[in-house]
Amino acid sequence: MTSLLRHVQAAQADGRIPGLQVALHRADRPLWTAAVGTSGTGRPLDDDTRFRIGSVTKTLTAVLVLQARDDGLLDLDDPLDRHLDVPAHGELTVRRLLSHTSGLQREPWGDVWDTLVTPETDALLAELAKAERVLPAGRRFHYSNLGLALLGQAVARLRGGTWAEVLHDRLLRPLRLHATTVDPPEQAAVGYLVDAYSDTARPEPRFDMRAAGPAAQLWSTASDMARWAAFLADPAALDPAGRVLAAATLDEMRWPVTPSDETVWTRAFGLGLILFQAGPRIVHVGHDGAMPGFLASVYGRRGGPGTPGAMGVAVLGSSGTADVTNELSHALLSAAVESDPADIVPWRPGTPVPDAYRSVLGPWFAEGFQHVFSWHGGTLQARFPESPADRPPAVFAPLPDRPDVLRTVSGRETGELLRLTRDAHGTVVRMHWATYRFTRAQETFDGVS
Structure with a gap:
């Protein structure tokens, strides 16, 4: 794994990332982790340091939505107002909101990224009448934090709890994602804005997404998120009985619904998931995340010679501007397969043809x-x-x-x-x-x- 560590060290140095934490999960090898830099606190940077994962949160919310569908609580073609009392945009379907094809504006009403003041649930729903439909539904991909926030609130209402409670009971606990939390724990790293023209790193403020939490609230470790990425890519390996979600449902979520660019078809969105074409019949599935002071990239790998089962990587960094964070996840998945491919399984005679x-x-x-x-x-x-x-x-x-x-x-x-x-x-x-x-x-x- 020396070559992987050098990838991480180079990314941290070249990207000028105060703290970088990485984990690689695969079914045929022990978990591999690396941490380079500082936490920004009195604690050392290690595998238990927590980072904000931003929009990677959306993948967990999306799985909660598909759980509800499989349990008969909703249909993907249901209008939103069947499950939430909203003053506008109630005709938008669950499927459109999941795949970012609803045409709904990107953020909740107001300048939330200017004020860092986000609405409580009642205000989020009441102010939906002020939110624009910037495109006709189904016209094209248009990313919407607001859309995923609404779906998270709908699932919470269907399950009779808060989004945080439903998330813990139905995902975090059964998949043993014990380091993933809604609120920052004492092990939380400091997130920074690294100055473009000097070596100054200025701490960014923490704030609560409140009702928009289902889109971007969570904190986690690379170890937890590599396991989550492996689940998205190969659910049968981590959840063989399908208690969290049937493998066929993850197949459905991974099917590309819309490209994110009309001319470069290397990246698409499924149902709450990003699909990145990493080579002929090789797909990386997961999501990137960004919050003030933090970037995250969490992807599992499917297909291609040498790819082992349950392969996932998470790259979490404490700089909000280091794009190399997002690039490193894909580079590590490819490098891990090249340097240490899965063992070749011997062929054995099968059962007779009926x-x-x-x-x-x-x-x-x-x-x-x-x-x-x-x-x-x-x-x-x-x-x-x-x-x-x-x-x-x-x-x-x-x-x-x-x-x-x-x-x-x-x-x-x-x-x-x-x-x-x-x-x-x-x-x-x-x-x-x-x-x-x-x-x-x-x-x-x-x-x-």
Whole structure:
């Protein structure tokens, strides 16, 4: 890990960050941590020093929203006013607010970043009538702290508590994120503005986000946040029973809803999550955060050769202007895989193909193109023979009461049906996938070979 430490040391020195705390989580290695600099207090900077994580808070609020959806308390296409009594903008949907496509203005009404005075819940809701819809809903990405604050208040109301109480009971405690708190503890670092033209570092004030807390209030450690990033990337590794959130729901949250730039499609937003394209079929999922005196970058890694399970990194810094903080998280994820890739798992023979699907295996043709059906990992799969090896296949699962009708559960044509037609001997001689006819030989659309 010497090379990773040098990355951290260089970032701290080049970025002139008073205190920098980093952690790397992966399922196949012990937790790796580093701390460089000073806490700004009488305490040494160590793994237990707490930093403000700003908008990384939004990812936790987003998971609370999807928990509520999975529990039947709301639907993502519900209007906001179904769950909050608001004087305006009540028709905006939960989905639009989560994905930053509601068009709602960025901040609560008033100059909160000038005064550092944020509203209590009643005022936040009452003043919503003064907030603008700066874009039509669904027009494009437009980041909104106000939108996530409203969702946090809606979840709190649905659960019958405050946002802080719901967060603790439903996320922090079950995932053992014990160092993550709403209020700054005694181990809190000092956040600074580092002067652009001198080595002076001036302390920034602390303030409470109050009703806007669901968007940016939390304090944490890099160790806690690396674990959280690993959960966002690979929930089954940290929550195998799905007690916090089903793995399929995290898949839904990670699906890109809208790019954040119309011409450079390397960064997109899902449902409360940032998706950063780090290479061919490699995605870093998480969020960055900024508060006066602090920057944070928390991302998990999915895909790519050598990527281990449950891989997440957190970079927390006590300078509000050091952009290298946000760059370092992605650099560390890539460097960790390059220098220490996951062990290669030996191939082992699998279970036999069920008799019912043995005659499906091999090449089939549809629209003149060949598709290859195979059986791997206990499932029927299909792919184009020329597809890159890292492109996921389509995967099918039979309907419980109709073994000759299968649902596409992932990959191409997800959700569509595959219907099997057999001859008198039980051999599959024709298939229909998403209603397109599949035959063993190339055929024109009228059925003539």
